[in-house]
Amino acid sequence: MSDFTQKLQNLIQQVGISSFKALSRNADVSEYQVLRLRQGKIEQMRLDVLLKLSKALQIPLSELLSTFLESDIEYQAPPNPQEIADLKREYERSQLQLQQQREILQQEFQQSSLQLLEPLLLQWPTAAQKARDNPELAAVKIVPLVQKPLEKLLQAWGIEAIAPVGSEIPYDPQLQQLKEGTAQPGEIVKVTHAGYIQGARLLYRATVSLVEKL
Structure with missing residues (x-):
């Protein structure tokens, strides 16, 4: 060799x-x-x-x-120069094809995302306007407009919440971030903000707070 x-x-x-x-x-x-x-x-x-x-x-x-x-x-x-020119043209064609493929994939991604978010896109502006017109409108009636499309989108992408907000779970510093103070692994903490994983990959750590001991 x-x-x-x-x-x-x-x-x-x-x-x-x-x-x-x-x-x-x-x-x-x-x-x-x-x-x-x-x-x-x-x-x-x-x-x-x-x-x-x-x-x-x-x-x-x-x-x-x-x-x-x-x-x-x-x-x-x-x-010879002709072979070099041919190689360069072939490279330019391959680069153009790659760019076109990226654009097609991006369009397909946007289209599939829009289909999942369609209920939110169509209903949210109306719901928001009703909330402005009637400040006493219960927020719980509006939450599903956001929650359901978001859940479908996360499910389609294979993204899962680490734990529900408000739940009390054992502290795991690999998956959770304390708002303040310190805690030992396994100590019970309360989830204040959601965290997410995608398969084996951690996207965002959940924010947790210490549980007051009686």
């Missing part, structure tokens, strides 16, 4: 990059991709990765290819 470590070392020194790890950061590519370049596996690397590396090393793509396509036995000539 060819080893181009010294060649790459010389290139990063020329542009003031301190290490291969720093090169991966500057080029926004993984350290594994830098390792593949050092091992002479450039033919197996994606074009977008090679373009990022050539930019970080401040050399043309053609020079990067000619440097790291060289074998131990014989020199391999770099691609």
Whole structure:
């Protein structure tokens, strides 16, 4: 297996990059991709990765290819200008396709979210106006307009509340944040503000307060 470590070392020194790890950061590519370049596996690397590396090393793509396509036995000539132009056009097409896919996914996400929030969007302005017109209107009648669409949205995204507001639960500092004071793990506390988890990922810790001991 060819080893181009010294060649790459010389290139990063020329542009003031301190290490291969720093090169991966500057080029926004993984350290594994830098390792593949050092091992002479450039033919197996994606074009977008090679373009990022050539930019970080401040050399043309053609020079990067000619440097790291060289074998131990014989020199391999770099691609001609037409091949480079074709590669660049292919990269630009792939970038355009990715952008279009992102826009489509964003539109689909917005559409699905709007469907879940439809009752709130349609009914909340009217309910809010009625509350302004009649300050004595019980808030409990308005709460479901907000609560039900929100619950459906959270359920669709796989998000769960850590514990209901007002419930008393054992203190877990990994999932809960004390408003004030200190508590030992397992000590009973009261939930004042909701926290949320999504699968195994913690989104927001629940806010809790100490329970007064009688």
